Amino acid sequence: MSNNVYSSLPKDIQDSPEAKNERQPPVSETTKKFVPNFVLNSIESSTKDPAKIYVSKLKGKVILLDNPLKTSEEKKKRIKLQKKKKVKVMSAKEKKETKIYEIPEECHKYDLFIPLNELWLQYMEELHGNSSPAVFVQKLLKADFHGALFTVSKSRCASYIGITGINIQETENMFKLITKDNKLKSIPKGHSVFTFQLKDYMFTLYGEQLRFRSATRATKKFKNKPNIDL
The missing domain is CATH 2.30.30.210 (Ribonuclease P/MRP, subunit p29)
Known part of the structure; x- marks a missing residue:
């Protein structure tokens, strides 16, 4: 048996009714070509060869689709808003000036x-x-x-x-x-x-x-x- 995690399943398992029921619908050629075309069109051709960049850095690799920078910025904004919502604690000077602890004469x-x-x-x-x-x-x-x-x-x-x-x-x-x-x-x-x-x-x-x-x-x-x- 191959040690490759992504190797094909044995023939008898592929032909079983359970596997056939779970099998995903076939991916069209248009869908397969979308990602490479999108990446190639997004890279500026004036600086480097887009095809070489795609083959060396992207082809066959798992890519994080989320924008980490954007996520980080959103997190900073959320933390900033939470700090603003926190109740401001009065200082000792403010307490003294407002006489918060003084018992009214009445x-x-x-x-x-x-x-x-x-x-x-x-x-x-x-x-x-x-x-x-x-x-x-x-x-x-x-x-x-x-x-x-x-x-x-x-x-x-x-x-x-x-x-x-x-x-x-x-x-x-x-x-x-x-x-x-x-x-x-x-x-x-x-x-x-x-x-x-x-x-x-x-x-x-x-x-x-x-x-x-x-x-x-x-x-x-x-x-x-x-x-x-x-």
Whole structure:
């Protein structure tokens, strides 16, 4: 048997009914001559011999009919359009100028955030579950404190001590508390100690150890540290 992939099929297979049914209709002489004639007419005869070019480079060879250059250009256009469609992300300067994170003054009302505090208490009870104190402390470090009712128990700034309010916004270095007299207080985490009550337990948080964005803190691995002096 010939090793040529394109060699003719054996006679018995060619004469079988299945092969006859699958056989393609004969190609006319006009069709056979179309490709060579088209190529020869497309090559400029002033520079080189078209017939030699056809025989040496094209005859009997598989030719890619698509235009790779055109495909590449279309791909670049498509990528460019996709980039244009992408939502533009605001820079930190633009966020500051538009005051996107500032809470409107008409929303500085303690009663508005009582339901948030109730949801937070449910969340903390589920988080606590039957955990041991050591395990719960690790959970607290990564917990979300939006809705927590905090009291500033210690601070280097004496005017912050005793402030109690619901935490409605947390940044890397601040807790923003809304107090019962509808005032928004921005308390720095650094050099401050916060307490909150859960059931019959009182918990203490050292703000210095929480100086991370909430999203960063949720994935960060914390190491045991001694108490921090104010």
